[in-house]
Amino acid sequence: MTVKHLKILHQHNSSINQTFEKDGDDVIQGLTKSQKSLPPKYFYDDRGSELFEKICDLPEYYPTRTEAWILNEYADEIAAITGSCELVELGSGSSTKTHYLLSAYQKAANSLTEAVPDAFSYIPIDVSGGILKTTVLHLQEKYPDLCLEGLLGTYEEALLYLGKNHGRSRMIFFLGSSIGNFTESESNDFLSKVSHALTKGDYFLLGIDLQKPKEVLEAAYNDSQEVTAAFNLNMLAHLNWRFQGNFDLDLFRHQAIYNEIDHQIEMYLHARSPHQVSLDILDLKIQFQAGESILTEISRKFGLEAVQAQLQSQGLETVKIWTDPQKMFGLVLCQV
Missing domain, CATH: 3.40.50.150 (Vaccinia Virus protein VP39)
Structure with missing residues (x-):
């Protein structure tokens, strides 16, 4: 090349x-809000890009x-x-x-x-x-x-x-x-x-x-093969690599819902149990309660x-x- x-x-x-802005400032801002969130750009490390290509071939998508x-x-x-x-x-x-x-x-x-x-x-x-x-x-x-x-x-x-x-x-x-x-x-x-x-x-x-219709949209983002779930969870793996983090992907589950008022899919990662996560490069520690969510994407x-x-x-x-x-x-x- x-x-x-x-x-x-x-x-x-x-x-x-x-x-x-400084690399990672958007992560700090998003994970310290009452409704935790992360920018969709963190989906796309090399693994995330590969998973998205697989999503594009899914029958529901x-x-x-x-x-x-x-x-x-x-x-x-x-x-x-x-x-x-x-x-x-x-x-x-x-x-x-x-x-x-x-x-x-x-x-x-x-x-x-x-x-x-x-x-x-x-x-x-x-x-x-x-x-x-x-x-x-x-x-x-x-x-x-x-x-x-x-x-x-x-x-x-x-x-x-x-x-x-x-x-x-x-x-x-x-x-x-x-x-x-x-x-x-x-x-x-x-x-x-x-x-x-x-x-x-x-x-x-x-x-x-x-x-x-809602049922068409939600099926597209909650596929039966769980490729979208892997794509969503991979964002945490990307943050671990990029910012020396210790997210345990097994402690989160994927969910996508359609907000019919705002006409948008909302994709979340829900904490399965209370725990703490550290991102050392950002000098950031985040507490999660059971059921607490991170909004990772909207799709209007x-x-x-x-x-x-x-x-x-x-x-x-x-x-x-x-x-x-x-x-x-x-x-x-x-x-x-």
């Missing part, structure tokens, strides 16, 4: 790093295959609307669904009558170095003409790094309804950063999970009209929306 293909933002860009169907059906149309542009993916993971877009944009680049520098280019961004390296190598082999640079870092680091410094049109995309992991205020802040990394005429493609479910209004408030005008026939999932293409 060469620097040409992979840039580590949080190590090589100190000016960016200085704008963010409809979002990945449904979004993949939409992309397979409409990728050529998306490429035709935007034209040849620099593709930037936030939270790329294994880039499995992205192949539909890459193939469509490769065809678009090959059809150009005049040569355009880097007409077929892709920037995957992820916080998991292991999966990002594997993805970059695989994509370079599958698409030898692809101009490719992986960015290892958070969304915030990547969007700040990218900024508006691009000489050609750009499309940022955020698939998997990952925006549902943000509160409304957090998603407004995120969309503002996305908008800042785009110039007039650039595009943003957003995947959103649409509102649906959306209505199309509300999403369009929120995007518009951040200067992103909806161009077109695609859904599956059952209207379980949506892709929204918007433009600055």
